[in-house]
Amino acid sequence: MNAHNIMEEIVQNHLDAILSSNPGICKCSKCIDAILSRVLSTLPAKYITTDSGAMYTLIDQVKVEQSSEILKELMKVLEDIKNHPLHQPMED
C-alpha cells in the first residue's frame, strides 16, 4: 500500500502562503526543506493510503482542525531560521 503523510501537503500549503507574504525569508530549496522537515517533526503525521477524492476531504478537515497548531509551529521554525540562517544571504 502506498501510505502518504497528508501533513506534508498541509504544511507546504501554509508555508507557501507565509512565504509569499514574507519576502525576508529565504526560499532556496535548502531552507524550504529544512523548514518543512523541522515543522513536520513536531507535528503528528497523518498517513492515509488512498489518493482518491477522500484525501482532499481529509486534508481540508485536518487543515481546519490543526491550522492554529501548524501555524504556531511554522512561525516558531521560521523565527529560528531568521535568527540562525542556514547560510550567508545570497545575492541575486
Ligand SMILES: [Zn+2]
Ligand atoms: Zn536559503
